Amino acid sequence: MLIVRYQKVVGHRINTALKLIAAAAVVALAAGCSSMDDAPGVQLVDPATYLYYTCPQLATARTQQTKRRQELEGLMAKAERDAGGQIASSIAYRGDYQATLGRLQLIAASWRDRNCEIEMANSPR
Secondary structure, rough: OOHHHHHHHHHHEEEEEEHHHHHHHHHHHHHHHOOOOOOOHHHOOOOOOOOOOOOOHHHHHHHHHHHHHHHHHHHHHHHHHOOOOOHHHHHHHHHHHHHHHHHHHHHHHHHHHHHHHHHHOOOOO
């Protein structure tokens, strides 16, 4: 009787340990996937969006996305003034804000890759 009870206790502990190890592995894998890119919102935007943009097009896109980011920041700040506004702000604007930040990062990366600073400085005005 004592041996059977011991086997049940040990078996239960081993089962629990295996479940914890499996859960830790899943969490570690998920954490690894989330840290693939440092920027929030980059996962929300197609990386090839600005692949074929010229430097003037990138400049226009950067201006538009910067205005959109400022607009969303203002809307979020306005919403957060009210009671429960932080929750409403997160629901209404956070996803769009993160996507806008992602777009701005992709635009900046394309800008650097194409040396647009030099090209725009050398272009006739």
